[in-house]
Amino acid sequence: MxxxxxxxxxxxxxxxxxxxxxxxxxxxxxxxxxxxxxxxxxxxxxxxxxxxxxxxxxxxxxxxxxxxxxxxxxxxxxxxxxxxxxxxxxxxxxxxxxxxxxxxxxxxxxxxxxxxxxxxxxxxxxxxxxxxxxxxxxxxxxxxxxxxxxxxxxxxxxxxxxxxxxxxxxGIGTRPVIMDFMHQIGQTNRRVLATNEWLRVHECDSIYAIGDCASIDQRKIMEDISIIFKMADKDNSGTLTLKEINDVLEDICIRYPQVELYMKSMHMIDIRDLIKDAVGDSHKEAMVVDIEEFKKALSHVDSQVKSVPATAQVAAQQGNYLAECFNKMDQCKEHPEGPLRMTGSGRHYFRPFQYKHLxxxxxxxxxxxxxxxxxxxxxxxxxxxxxxxxxxxxxxxxxxxxxxxxxxxxxxxxxxxxxxxx
Incomplete structure:
Protein backbone atom coordinates (compact mmCIF):
# COMPACT_ATOMS: atom_id res chain seq x y z
CA MET A 1 0.00 0.00 0.00
CA GLY A 171 -7.73 -0.04 -32.40
CA ILE A 172 -7.09 0.42 -28.70
CA GLY A 173 -8.92 -0.95 -25.69
CA THR A 174 -9.09 -0.47 -21.93
CA ARG A 175 -6.56 -2.07 -19.62
CA PRO A 176 -8.04 -4.43 -17.00
CA VAL A 177 -6.75 -2.34 -14.08
CA ILE A 178 -8.54 0.71 -15.49
CA MET A 179 -11.75 -1.27 -15.91
CA ASP A 180 -11.53 -2.38 -12.27
CA PHE A 181 -11.01 1.21 -11.14
CA MET A 182 -13.93 2.44 -13.24
CA HIS A 183 -16.13 -0.20 -11.64
CA GLN A 184 -15.08 0.98 -8.16
CA ILE A 185 -15.97 4.63 -8.82
CA GLY A 186 -19.21 3.95 -10.66
CA GLN A 187 -18.05 4.70 -14.19
CA THR A 188 -19.42 1.50 -15.65
CA ASN A 189 -20.44 1.11 -19.30
CA ARG A 190 -17.62 3.41 -20.38
CA ARG A 191 -14.57 2.74 -22.52
CA VAL A 192 -12.18 5.04 -20.65
CA LEU A 193 -12.07 7.12 -17.47
CA ALA A 194 -14.16 10.29 -17.56
CA THR A 195 -12.47 13.47 -16.36
CA ASN A 196 -13.51 17.07 -16.16
CA GLU A 197 -11.78 19.87 -18.07
CA TRP A 198 -9.07 20.05 -15.40
CA LEU A 199 -8.25 16.34 -16.00
CA ARG A 200 -9.60 15.30 -12.59
CA VAL A 201 -11.50 12.01 -12.54
CA HIS A 202 -15.18 12.56 -11.80
CA GLU A 203 -16.11 11.97 -8.14
CA CYS A 204 -12.42 11.62 -7.17
CA ASP A 205 -10.98 14.74 -5.54
CA SER A 206 -7.29 13.83 -5.77
CA ILE A 207 -7.10 11.53 -8.81
CA TYR A 208 -6.26 12.75 -12.30
CA ALA A 209 -6.06 10.82 -15.56
CA ILE A 210 -4.29 11.62 -18.83
CA GLY A 211 -3.54 9.97 -22.14
CA ASP A 212 -5.36 7.10 -23.82
CA CYS A 213 -6.89 5.80 -20.58
CA ALA A 214 -9.07 8.89 -20.14
CA SER A 215 -11.36 11.27 -22.01
CA ILE A 216 -12.44 14.79 -21.15
CA ASP A 217 -16.14 15.45 -20.62
CA GLN A 218 -16.34 19.02 -21.85
CA ARG A 219 -19.21 20.77 -20.12
CA LYS A 220 -21.94 21.97 -22.45
CA ILE A 221 -22.66 25.69 -22.49
CA MET A 222 -26.40 25.08 -22.74
CA GLU A 223 -26.29 23.42 -19.31
CA ASP A 224 -25.15 26.74 -17.77
CA ILE A 225 -26.76 29.20 -20.13
CA SER A 226 -29.12 30.65 -17.50
CA ILE A 227 -26.29 31.12 -14.98
CA ILE A 228 -24.10 32.78 -17.62
CA PHE A 229 -26.93 35.14 -18.57
CA LYS A 230 -27.53 36.08 -14.93
CA MET A 231 -23.85 36.76 -14.29
CA ALA A 232 -23.55 38.88 -17.42
CA ASP A 233 -26.71 40.86 -16.62
CA LYS A 234 -25.08 43.08 -14.02
CA ASP A 235 -27.85 45.66 -13.97
CA ASN A 236 -30.57 42.97 -13.61
CA SER A 237 -32.46 44.42 -16.56
CA GLY A 238 -33.42 41.05 -18.01
CA THR A 239 -31.50 41.82 -21.21
CA LEU A 240 -27.87 41.86 -22.28
CA THR A 241 -26.22 44.66 -24.18
CA LEU A 242 -23.30 44.12 -26.53
CA LYS A 243 -20.95 45.53 -23.87
CA GLU A 244 -22.22 43.13 -21.22
CA ILE A 245 -21.73 40.17 -23.52
CA ASN A 246 -18.23 41.31 -24.49
CA ASP A 247 -17.33 41.69 -20.80
CA VAL A 248 -17.83 37.96 -20.20
CA LEU A 249 -16.96 36.62 -23.64
CA GLU A 250 -13.30 35.95 -22.80
CA ASP A 251 -14.30 33.93 -19.74
CA ILE A 252 -16.94 32.05 -21.72
CA CYS A 253 -14.41 31.09 -24.40
CA ILE A 254 -11.97 29.83 -21.77
CA ARG A 255 -14.57 27.81 -19.84
CA TYR A 256 -16.38 26.63 -22.97
CA PRO A 257 -13.81 26.47 -25.82
CA GLN A 258 -16.51 25.21 -28.18
CA VAL A 259 -17.74 28.83 -28.42
CA GLU A 260 -14.51 30.00 -30.03
CA LEU A 261 -14.38 26.89 -32.24
CA TYR A 262 -17.94 27.53 -33.41
CA MET A 263 -17.21 31.15 -34.25
CA LYS A 264 -14.12 30.11 -36.24
CA SER A 265 -15.98 27.36 -38.09
CA MET A 266 -18.72 29.80 -39.07
CA HIS A 267 -16.16 32.47 -40.04
CA MET A 268 -17.49 34.90 -37.45
CA ILE A 269 -15.38 37.97 -36.76
CA ASP A 270 -16.79 39.02 -33.39
CA ILE A 271 -19.74 38.63 -31.03
CA ARG A 272 -22.01 40.62 -33.32
CA ASP A 273 -21.93 37.82 -35.88
CA LEU A 274 -22.77 35.28 -33.19
CA ILE A 275 -25.94 36.99 -32.02
CA LYS A 276 -27.15 38.85 -35.12
CA ASP A 277 -29.44 36.03 -36.22
CA ALA A 278 -31.07 35.99 -32.79
CA VAL A 279 -31.61 39.75 -32.67
CA GLY A 280 -34.68 41.23 -34.32
CA ASP A 281 -34.46 43.96 -36.94
CA SER A 282 -36.28 46.41 -34.73
CA HIS A 283 -33.38 46.65 -32.25
CA LYS A 284 -30.42 45.55 -34.31
CA GLU A 285 -28.66 48.85 -33.72
CA ALA A 286 -28.72 48.47 -29.95
CA MET A 287 -27.85 44.75 -30.12
CA VAL A 288 -29.88 43.94 -27.01
CA VAL A 289 -30.90 40.32 -26.37
CA ASP A 290 -33.11 38.66 -23.79
CA ILE A 291 -32.60 35.19 -22.34
CA GLU A 292 -34.41 33.38 -25.16
CA GLU A 293 -32.47 35.20 -27.87
CA PHE A 294 -29.24 34.52 -25.97
CA LYS A 295 -30.07 30.81 -25.85
CA LYS A 296 -30.92 30.82 -29.57
CA ALA A 297 -27.61 32.49 -30.43
CA LEU A 298 -25.65 29.78 -28.60
CA SER A 299 -27.89 26.80 -29.30
CA HIS A 300 -25.58 25.25 -31.93
CA VAL A 301 -22.29 25.93 -30.14
CA ASP A 302 -22.11 22.59 -28.33
CA SER A 303 -21.99 20.79 -31.68
CA GLN A 304 -18.30 21.75 -31.78
CA VAL A 305 -17.43 19.67 -28.71
CA LYS A 306 -14.97 17.01 -29.87
CA SER A 307 -12.91 14.36 -28.12
CA VAL A 308 -9.15 14.81 -28.19
CA PRO A 309 -7.33 12.21 -30.32
CA ALA A 310 -5.52 9.26 -28.74
CA THR A 311 -2.00 10.47 -29.56
CA ALA A 312 1.24 11.05 -27.67
CA GLN A 313 0.94 14.75 -28.50
CA VAL A 314 -2.22 15.00 -26.40
CA ALA A 315 -0.73 13.05 -23.47
CA ALA A 316 2.41 15.22 -23.50
CA GLN A 317 0.38 18.44 -23.38
CA GLN A 318 -1.77 17.03 -20.59
CA GLY A 319 1.33 16.06 -18.60
CA ASN A 320 2.79 19.56 -18.94
CA TYR A 321 -0.56 21.07 -17.96
CA LEU A 322 -0.84 18.98 -14.79
CA ALA A 323 2.77 19.74 -13.84
CA GLU A 324 2.04 23.47 -13.99
CA CYS A 325 -1.15 23.01 -11.98
CA PHE A 326 0.55 20.98 -9.25
CA ASN A 327 3.34 23.54 -8.97
CA LYS A 328 0.73 26.22 -8.22
CA MET A 329 -1.61 24.08 -6.14
CA ASP A 330 -0.56 25.63 -2.81
CA GLN A 331 -1.53 29.10 -4.05
CA CYS A 332 -5.20 28.23 -4.46
CA LYS A 333 -6.16 25.26 -2.33
CA GLU A 334 -9.77 26.35 -1.91
CA HIS A 335 -10.72 26.47 -5.58
CA PRO A 336 -7.98 24.81 -7.64
CA GLU A 337 -10.31 24.37 -10.61
CA GLY A 338 -11.67 27.84 -11.10
CA PRO A 339 -13.94 29.63 -10.80
CA LEU A 340 -13.86 32.07 -13.70
CA ARG A 341 -13.80 35.81 -13.24
CA MET A 342 -17.42 36.26 -14.31
CA THR A 343 -18.55 34.34 -11.20
CA GLY A 344 -17.08 37.04 -8.99
CA SER A 345 -13.72 35.55 -7.98
CA GLY A 346 -11.78 38.43 -9.48
CA ARG A 347 -9.17 36.27 -11.23
CA HIS A 348 -8.59 32.88 -12.79
CA TYR A 349 -6.95 30.04 -10.92
CA PHE A 350 -6.42 27.08 -13.21
CA ARG A 351 -7.75 27.43 -16.70
CA PRO A 352 -9.33 24.27 -18.14
CA PHE A 353 -7.04 22.12 -20.26
CA GLN A 354 -7.25 22.97 -23.93
CA TYR A 355 -5.53 20.83 -26.50
CA LYS A 356 -3.54 22.68 -29.14
CA HIS A 357 -3.08 20.65 -32.29
CA LEU A 358 0.45 21.10 -33.63
Missing amino acids: IDYDYLVVALGATVNSFNTPGVMEHCYFLKEVEDAQKIRRNVVDCFEKASLPYISEEEKRKILHFVIIGGGPTGVEFAAELHDFLVEDLVKLYPAIQDFVKISIIQSGEHILNMFDQRIASFAETKFQRDGIEVSTGFRVVKVTDDLITMKSKSAGEISIPYGMAVWSA GQFAPLGGEQAAAELPGDWVSMGHSTQWLWYSVYASKQVSWRTRVLVVSDWTRRFIFGRDSSRI
Whole structure:
Protein backbone atom coordinates (compact mmCIF):
# COMPACT_ATOMS: atom_id res chain seq x y z
CA MET A 1 0.00 0.00 0.00
CA ILE A 2 1.27 3.46 -0.92
CA ASP A 3 -0.27 6.67 0.42
CA TYR A 4 -0.60 9.63 -1.95
CA ASP A 5 -1.70 13.23 -1.98
CA TYR A 6 -2.43 13.28 -5.69
CA LEU A 7 -2.58 10.35 -8.08
CA VAL A 8 -2.11 10.65 -11.85
CA VAL A 9 -3.35 7.68 -13.86
CA ALA A 10 -1.43 7.45 -17.15
CA LEU A 11 -1.47 3.76 -18.02
CA GLY A 12 -2.35 4.23 -21.68
CA ALA A 13 -4.40 1.61 -23.49
CA THR A 14 -4.11 -1.96 -24.62
CA VAL A 15 -5.02 -3.84 -27.78
CA ASN A 16 -8.65 -3.92 -28.87
CA SER A 17 -9.40 -7.07 -30.85
CA PHE A 18 -13.13 -6.26 -31.13
CA ASN A 19 -13.69 -9.89 -30.08
CA THR A 20 -12.47 -11.09 -33.48
CA PRO A 21 -11.78 -14.84 -33.22
CA GLY A 22 -8.10 -15.78 -33.33
CA VAL A 23 -6.61 -12.29 -33.05
CA MET A 24 -5.15 -12.65 -29.57
CA GLU A 25 -3.77 -16.10 -30.35
CA HIS A 26 -2.22 -15.54 -33.78
CA CYS A 27 -1.50 -11.83 -34.29
CA TYR A 28 1.40 -9.63 -33.26
CA PHE A 29 0.76 -6.19 -31.79
CA LEU A 30 2.34 -2.75 -31.67
CA LYS A 31 1.91 -1.63 -28.06
CA GLU A 32 4.90 -2.67 -25.93
CA VAL A 33 8.67 -2.94 -26.36
CA GLU A 34 8.30 -6.71 -26.09
CA ASP A 35 5.94 -6.62 -29.07
CA ALA A 36 8.63 -5.00 -31.23
CA GLN A 37 11.18 -7.60 -30.17
CA LYS A 38 8.78 -10.45 -30.99
CA ILE A 39 8.02 -8.97 -34.41
CA ARG A 40 11.70 -8.56 -35.23
CA ARG A 41 12.49 -12.15 -34.28
CA ASN A 42 9.54 -13.50 -36.23
CA VAL A 43 10.40 -11.56 -39.40
CA VAL A 44 13.90 -13.06 -39.40
CA ASP A 45 12.45 -16.49 -38.61
CA CYS A 46 10.13 -16.22 -41.63
CA PHE A 47 13.08 -15.57 -43.93
CA GLU A 48 15.09 -18.38 -42.35
CA LYS A 49 12.22 -20.83 -42.75
CA ALA A 50 11.50 -19.78 -46.34
CA SER A 51 15.18 -20.36 -47.21
CA LEU A 52 15.04 -24.05 -46.39
CA PRO A 53 15.57 -26.17 -49.53
CA TYR A 54 12.53 -28.42 -49.08
CA ILE A 55 10.00 -25.53 -48.88
CA SER A 56 7.79 -25.24 -51.97
CA GLU A 57 7.27 -21.96 -53.82
CA GLU A 58 3.65 -21.81 -52.70
CA GLU A 59 4.72 -22.26 -49.09
CA LYS A 60 7.41 -19.59 -49.48
CA ARG A 61 4.82 -17.08 -50.72
CA LYS A 62 2.69 -17.86 -47.68
CA ILE A 63 5.56 -17.63 -45.17
CA LEU A 64 6.81 -14.33 -46.63
CA HIS A 65 3.37 -12.71 -46.76
CA PHE A 66 3.30 -10.03 -44.05
CA VAL A 67 -0.18 -8.66 -43.31
CA ILE A 68 -0.93 -5.48 -41.35
CA ILE A 69 -4.53 -5.23 -40.16
CA GLY A 70 -5.44 -1.57 -39.72
CA GLY A 71 -4.60 1.35 -41.99
CA GLY A 72 -4.25 4.09 -39.41
CA PRO A 73 -1.04 6.03 -38.70
CA THR A 74 0.52 3.19 -36.69
CA GLY A 75 -0.26 0.48 -39.25
CA VAL A 76 0.88 2.63 -42.18
CA GLU A 77 4.14 3.62 -40.51
CA PHE A 78 4.87 0.00 -39.60
CA ALA A 79 4.13 -1.18 -43.14
CA ALA A 80 6.51 1.47 -44.52
CA GLU A 81 9.29 0.61 -42.06
CA LEU A 82 8.84 -3.12 -42.65
CA HIS A 83 9.05 -2.58 -46.42
CA ASP A 84 12.30 -0.63 -46.05
CA PHE A 85 13.76 -3.26 -43.71
CA LEU A 86 12.91 -6.10 -46.08
CA VAL A 87 13.86 -4.41 -49.35
CA GLU A 88 16.97 -2.54 -48.19
CA ASP A 89 18.44 -5.11 -45.82
CA LEU A 90 16.97 -8.61 -45.57
CA VAL A 91 16.67 -9.35 -49.29
CA LYS A 92 20.41 -8.71 -49.61
CA LEU A 93 20.98 -11.55 -47.17
CA TYR A 94 18.34 -13.77 -48.78
CA PRO A 95 18.44 -12.88 -52.52
CA ALA A 96 17.05 -16.25 -53.62
CA ILE A 97 13.64 -15.59 -52.03
CA GLN A 98 13.21 -11.87 -52.57
CA ASP A 99 10.57 -12.41 -55.27
CA PHE A 100 8.29 -14.16 -52.78
CA VAL A 101 8.09 -11.27 -50.30
CA LYS A 102 4.74 -9.48 -50.06
CA ILE A 103 3.29 -6.87 -47.68
CA SER A 104 -0.47 -6.25 -47.42
CA ILE A 105 -2.59 -3.74 -45.49
CA ILE A 106 -6.21 -4.51 -44.66
CA GLN A 107 -8.32 -1.45 -43.86
CA SER A 108 -12.02 -1.42 -43.00
CA GLY A 109 -12.50 2.16 -44.22
CA GLU A 110 -12.49 3.43 -47.78
CA HIS A 111 -8.97 4.85 -47.43
CA ILE A 112 -5.92 4.41 -45.25
CA LEU A 113 -5.00 7.36 -43.01
CA ASN A 114 -8.64 8.42 -43.03
CA MET A 115 -8.02 10.90 -40.18
CA PHE A 116 -5.57 12.81 -42.40
CA ASP A 117 -6.27 15.16 -45.27
CA GLN A 118 -7.53 13.33 -48.34
CA ARG A 119 -4.48 14.48 -50.30
CA ILE A 120 -2.21 12.64 -47.86
CA ALA A 121 -4.29 9.46 -48.00
CA SER A 122 -4.16 9.45 -51.80
CA PHE A 123 -0.41 10.16 -51.81
CA ALA A 124 0.21 7.27 -49.37
CA GLU A 125 -1.89 4.82 -51.37
CA THR A 126 -0.13 5.78 -54.61
CA LYS A 127 3.32 5.42 -53.02
CA PHE A 128 2.45 2.03 -51.53
CA GLN A 129 1.21 0.88 -54.92
CA ARG A 130 4.58 1.84 -56.45
CA ASP A 131 6.40 0.04 -53.65
CA GLY A 132 4.39 -3.13 -54.17
CA ILE A 133 2.49 -2.88 -50.87
CA GLU A 134 -1.03 -4.15 -51.47
CA VAL A 135 -3.76 -2.04 -49.83
CA SER A 136 -7.18 -3.68 -49.43
CA THR A 137 -9.78 -1.11 -48.34
CA GLY A 138 -13.38 -1.74 -47.34
CA PHE A 139 -12.52 -5.11 -45.78
CA ARG A 140 -13.21 -6.14 -42.20
CA VAL A 141 -11.29 -9.04 -40.67
CA VAL A 142 -13.74 -11.55 -39.16
CA LYS A 143 -11.44 -14.44 -38.24
CA VAL A 144 -7.75 -15.28 -37.91
CA THR A 145 -6.34 -18.80 -37.80
CA ASP A 146 -2.72 -19.95 -37.66
CA ASP A 147 -2.38 -19.75 -41.46
CA LEU A 148 -5.42 -17.89 -42.85
CA ILE A 149 -6.99 -14.46 -42.43
CA THR A 150 -10.69 -14.29 -43.28
CA MET A 151 -12.01 -10.87 -44.24
CA LYS A 152 -15.33 -9.61 -45.51
CA SER A 153 -16.52 -6.70 -47.66
CA LYS A 154 -19.90 -5.64 -49.00
CA SER A 155 -18.83 -6.02 -52.62
CA ALA A 156 -16.51 -9.06 -52.56
CA GLY A 157 -18.11 -11.05 -49.76
CA GLU A 158 -15.90 -13.27 -47.62
CA ILE A 159 -12.28 -13.94 -48.64
CA SER A 160 -9.53 -15.96 -46.95
CA ILE A 161 -5.84 -15.26 -47.58
CA PRO A 162 -2.77 -17.21 -46.37
CA TYR A 163 -0.10 -15.36 -44.40
CA GLY A 164 3.19 -15.83 -42.63
CA MET A 165 2.91 -13.03 -40.06
CA ALA A 166 -0.07 -10.86 -39.11
CA VAL A 167 0.23 -7.59 -37.19
CA TRP A 168 -2.92 -6.19 -35.58
CA SER A 169 -3.15 -2.39 -35.52
CA ALA A 170 -6.89 -1.82 -35.62
CA GLY A 171 -7.73 -0.04 -32.40
CA ILE A 172 -7.09 0.42 -28.70
CA GLY A 173 -8.92 -0.95 -25.69
CA THR A 174 -9.09 -0.47 -21.93
CA ARG A 175 -6.56 -2.07 -19.62
CA PRO A 176 -8.04 -4.43 -17.00
CA VAL A 177 -6.75 -2.34 -14.08
CA ILE A 178 -8.54 0.71 -15.49
CA MET A 179 -11.75 -1.27 -15.91
CA ASP A 180 -11.53 -2.38 -12.27
CA PHE A 181 -11.01 1.21 -11.14
CA MET A 182 -13.93 2.44 -13.24
CA HIS A 183 -16.13 -0.20 -11.64
CA GLN A 184 -15.08 0.98 -8.16
CA ILE A 185 -15.97 4.63 -8.82
CA GLY A 186 -19.21 3.95 -10.66
CA GLN A 187 -18.05 4.70 -14.19
CA THR A 188 -19.42 1.50 -15.65
CA ASN A 189 -20.44 1.11 -19.30
CA ARG A 190 -17.62 3.41 -20.38
CA ARG A 191 -14.57 2.74 -22.52
CA VAL A 192 -12.18 5.04 -20.65
CA LEU A 193 -12.07 7.12 -17.47
CA ALA A 194 -14.16 10.29 -17.56
CA THR A 195 -12.47 13.47 -16.36
CA ASN A 196 -13.51 17.07 -16.16
CA GLU A 197 -11.78 19.87 -18.07
CA TRP A 198 -9.07 20.05 -15.40
CA LEU A 199 -8.25 16.34 -16.00
CA ARG A 200 -9.60 15.30 -12.59
CA VAL A 201 -11.50 12.01 -12.54
CA HIS A 202 -15.18 12.56 -11.80
CA GLU A 203 -16.11 11.97 -8.14
CA CYS A 204 -12.42 11.62 -7.17
CA ASP A 205 -10.98 14.74 -5.54
CA SER A 206 -7.29 13.83 -5.77
CA ILE A 207 -7.10 11.53 -8.81
CA TYR A 208 -6.26 12.75 -12.30
CA ALA A 209 -6.06 10.82 -15.56
CA ILE A 210 -4.29 11.62 -18.83
CA GLY A 211 -3.54 9.97 -22.14
CA ASP A 212 -5.36 7.10 -23.82
CA CYS A 213 -6.89 5.80 -20.58
CA ALA A 214 -9.07 8.89 -20.14
CA SER A 215 -11.36 11.27 -22.01
CA ILE A 216 -12.44 14.79 -21.15
CA ASP A 217 -16.14 15.45 -20.62
CA GLN A 218 -16.34 19.02 -21.85
CA ARG A 219 -19.21 20.77 -20.12
CA LYS A 220 -21.94 21.97 -22.45
CA ILE A 221 -22.66 25.69 -22.49
CA MET A 222 -26.40 25.08 -22.74
CA GLU A 223 -26.29 23.42 -19.31
CA ASP A 224 -25.15 26.74 -17.77
CA ILE A 225 -26.76 29.20 -20.13
CA SER A 226 -29.12 30.65 -17.50
CA ILE A 227 -26.29 31.12 -14.98
CA ILE A 228 -24.10 32.78 -17.62
CA PHE A 229 -26.93 35.14 -18.57
CA LYS A 230 -27.53 36.08 -14.93
CA MET A 231 -23.85 36.76 -14.29
CA ALA A 232 -23.55 38.88 -17.42
CA ASP A 233 -26.71 40.86 -16.62
CA LYS A 234 -25.08 43.08 -14.02
CA ASP A 235 -27.85 45.66 -13.97
CA ASN A 236 -30.57 42.97 -13.61
CA SER A 237 -32.46 44.42 -16.56
CA GLY A 238 -33.42 41.05 -18.01
CA THR A 239 -31.50 41.82 -21.21
CA LEU A 240 -27.87 41.86 -22.28
CA THR A 241 -26.22 44.66 -24.18
CA LEU A 242 -23.30 44.12 -26.53
CA LYS A 243 -20.95 45.53 -23.87
CA GLU A 244 -22.22 43.13 -21.22
CA ILE A 245 -21.73 40.17 -23.52
CA ASN A 246 -18.23 41.31 -24.49
CA ASP A 247 -17.33 41.69 -20.80
CA VAL A 248 -17.83 37.96 -20.20
CA LEU A 249 -16.96 36.62 -23.64
CA GLU A 250 -13.30 35.95 -22.80
CA ASP A 251 -14.30 33.93 -19.74
CA ILE A 252 -16.94 32.05 -21.72
CA CYS A 253 -14.41 31.09 -24.40
CA ILE A 254 -11.97 29.83 -21.77
CA ARG A 255 -14.57 27.81 -19.84
CA TYR A 256 -16.38 26.63 -22.97
CA PRO A 257 -13.81 26.47 -25.82
CA GLN A 258 -16.51 25.21 -28.18
CA VAL A 259 -17.74 28.83 -28.42
CA GLU A 260 -14.51 30.00 -30.03
CA LEU A 261 -14.38 26.89 -32.24
CA TYR A 262 -17.94 27.53 -33.41
CA MET A 263 -17.21 31.15 -34.25
CA LYS A 264 -14.12 30.11 -36.24
CA SER A 265 -15.98 27.36 -38.09
CA MET A 266 -18.72 29.80 -39.07
CA HIS A 267 -16.16 32.47 -40.04
CA MET A 268 -17.49 34.90 -37.45
CA ILE A 269 -15.38 37.97 -36.76
CA ASP A 270 -16.79 39.02 -33.39
CA ILE A 271 -19.74 38.63 -31.03
CA ARG A 272 -22.01 40.62 -33.32
CA ASP A 273 -21.93 37.82 -35.88
CA LEU A 274 -22.77 35.28 -33.19
CA ILE A 275 -25.94 36.99 -32.02
CA LYS A 276 -27.15 38.85 -35.12
CA ASP A 277 -29.44 36.03 -36.22
CA ALA A 278 -31.07 35.99 -32.79
CA VAL A 279 -31.61 39.75 -32.67
CA GLY A 280 -34.68 41.23 -34.32
CA ASP A 281 -34.46 43.96 -36.94
CA SER A 282 -36.28 46.41 -34.73
CA HIS A 283 -33.38 46.65 -32.25
CA LYS A 284 -30.42 45.55 -34.31
CA GLU A 285 -28.66 48.85 -33.72
CA ALA A 286 -28.72 48.47 -29.95
CA MET A 287 -27.85 44.75 -30.12
CA VAL A 288 -29.88 43.94 -27.01
CA VAL A 289 -30.90 40.32 -26.37
CA ASP A 290 -33.11 38.66 -23.79
CA ILE A 291 -32.60 35.19 -22.34
CA GLU A 292 -34.41 33.38 -25.16
CA GLU A 293 -32.47 35.20 -27.87
CA PHE A 294 -29.24 34.52 -25.97
CA LYS A 295 -30.07 30.81 -25.85
CA LYS A 296 -30.92 30.82 -29.57
CA ALA A 297 -27.61 32.49 -30.43
CA LEU A 298 -25.65 29.78 -28.60
CA SER A 299 -27.89 26.80 -29.30
CA HIS A 300 -25.58 25.25 -31.93
CA VAL A 301 -22.29 25.93 -30.14
CA ASP A 302 -22.11 22.59 -28.33
CA SER A 303 -21.99 20.79 -31.68
CA GLN A 304 -18.30 21.75 -31.78
CA VAL A 305 -17.43 19.67 -28.71
CA LYS A 306 -14.97 17.01 -29.87
CA SER A 307 -12.91 14.36 -28.12
CA VAL A 308 -9.15 14.81 -28.19
CA PRO A 309 -7.33 12.21 -30.32
CA ALA A 310 -5.52 9.26 -28.74
CA THR A 311 -2.00 10.47 -29.56
CA ALA A 312 1.24 11.05 -27.67
CA GLN A 313 0.94 14.75 -28.50
CA VAL A 314 -2.22 15.00 -26.40
CA ALA A 315 -0.73 13.05 -23.47
CA ALA A 316 2.41 15.22 -23.50
CA GLN A 317 0.38 18.44 -23.38
CA GLN A 318 -1.77 17.03 -20.59
CA GLY A 319 1.33 16.06 -18.60
CA ASN A 320 2.79 19.56 -18.94
CA TYR A 321 -0.56 21.07 -17.96
CA LEU A 322 -0.84 18.98 -14.79
CA ALA A 323 2.77 19.74 -13.84
CA GLU A 324 2.04 23.47 -13.99
CA CYS A 325 -1.15 23.01 -11.98
CA PHE A 326 0.55 20.98 -9.25
CA ASN A 327 3.34 23.54 -8.97
CA LYS A 328 0.73 26.22 -8.22
CA MET A 329 -1.61 24.08 -6.14
CA ASP A 330 -0.56 25.63 -2.81
CA GLN A 331 -1.53 29.10 -4.05
CA CYS A 332 -5.20 28.23 -4.46
CA LYS A 333 -6.16 25.26 -2.33
CA GLU A 334 -9.77 26.35 -1.91
CA HIS A 335 -10.72 26.47 -5.58
CA PRO A 336 -7.98 24.81 -7.64
CA GLU A 337 -10.31 24.37 -10.61
CA GLY A 338 -11.67 27.84 -11.10
CA PRO A 339 -13.94 29.63 -10.80
CA LEU A 340 -13.86 32.07 -13.70
CA ARG A 341 -13.80 35.81 -13.24
CA MET A 342 -17.42 36.26 -14.31
CA THR A 343 -18.55 34.34 -11.20
CA GLY A 344 -17.08 37.04 -8.99
CA SER A 345 -13.72 35.55 -7.98
CA GLY A 346 -11.78 38.43 -9.48
CA ARG A 347 -9.17 36.27 -11.23
CA HIS A 348 -8.59 32.88 -12.79
CA TYR A 349 -6.95 30.04 -10.92
CA PHE A 350 -6.42 27.08 -13.21
CA ARG A 351 -7.75 27.43 -16.70
CA PRO A 352 -9.33 24.27 -18.14
CA PHE A 353 -7.04 22.12 -20.26
CA GLN A 354 -7.25 22.97 -23.93
CA TYR A 355 -5.53 20.83 -26.50
CA LYS A 356 -3.54 22.68 -29.14
CA HIS A 357 -3.08 20.65 -32.29
CA LEU A 358 0.45 21.10 -33.63
CA GLY A 359 0.06 18.87 -36.67
CA GLN A 360 0.68 15.21 -37.45
CA PHE A 361 3.16 13.21 -39.51
CA ALA A 362 2.88 9.96 -41.43
CA PRO A 363 6.26 8.39 -42.33
CA LEU A 364 5.77 6.45 -45.58
CA GLY A 365 9.16 4.79 -46.06
CA GLY A 366 11.76 5.36 -48.74
CA GLU A 367 12.83 8.55 -46.97
CA GLN A 368 9.43 10.09 -47.68
CA ALA A 369 6.76 11.32 -45.29
CA ALA A 370 3.55 13.32 -45.26
CA ALA A 371 2.58 16.05 -42.82
CA GLU A 372 -0.61 17.88 -41.97
CA LEU A 373 0.21 21.05 -40.06
CA PRO A 374 -1.87 23.91 -38.64
CA GLY A 375 -3.20 26.36 -41.16
CA ASP A 376 -4.32 23.63 -43.58
CA TRP A 377 -0.72 23.16 -44.70
CA VAL A 378 -0.05 19.77 -46.27
CA SER A 379 3.47 18.66 -47.16
CA MET A 380 4.61 15.39 -48.75
CA GLY A 381 7.86 13.92 -50.01
CA HIS A 382 11.56 13.75 -49.11
CA SER A 383 11.75 17.21 -47.56
CA THR A 384 8.91 16.32 -45.21
CA GLN A 385 10.87 13.27 -44.03
CA TRP A 386 13.74 15.52 -42.97
CA LEU A 387 11.23 17.78 -41.20
CA TRP A 388 9.96 14.68 -39.39
CA TYR A 389 13.53 13.77 -38.37
CA SER A 390 14.06 17.21 -36.85
CA VAL A 391 10.73 17.22 -35.00
CA TYR A 392 11.25 13.67 -33.71
CA ALA A 393 14.72 14.47 -32.42
CA SER A 394 13.58 17.72 -30.80
CA LYS A 395 10.87 15.88 -28.84
CA GLN A 396 13.32 13.59 -27.05
CA VAL A 397 13.55 14.11 -23.31
CA SER A 398 17.29 14.85 -23.10
CA TRP A 399 20.31 15.73 -25.21
CA ARG A 400 21.74 12.28 -24.46
CA THR A 401 18.68 10.66 -26.03
CA ARG A 402 18.80 13.01 -29.00
CA VAL A 403 22.43 12.11 -29.66
CA LEU A 404 21.68 8.39 -29.40
CA VAL A 405 18.74 8.65 -31.80
CA VAL A 406 20.66 10.70 -34.37
CA SER A 407 23.66 8.36 -34.13
CA ASP A 408 21.38 5.37 -34.75
CA TRP A 409 20.02 7.07 -37.87
CA THR A 410 23.56 7.85 -39.04
CA ARG A 411 24.69 4.24 -38.60
CA ARG A 412 21.65 3.04 -40.50
CA PHE A 413 22.38 5.39 -43.41
CA ILE A 414 25.99 4.17 -43.60
CA PHE A 415 25.85 0.49 -42.65
CA GLY A 416 22.17 -0.43 -43.00
CA ARG A 417 19.91 -1.91 -40.35
CA ASP A 418 20.96 -4.62 -37.93
CA SER A 419 19.42 -7.83 -39.29
CA SER A 420 20.40 -10.11 -36.39
CA ARG A 421 17.61 -12.03 -34.73
CA ILE A 422 18.34 -10.87 -31.17
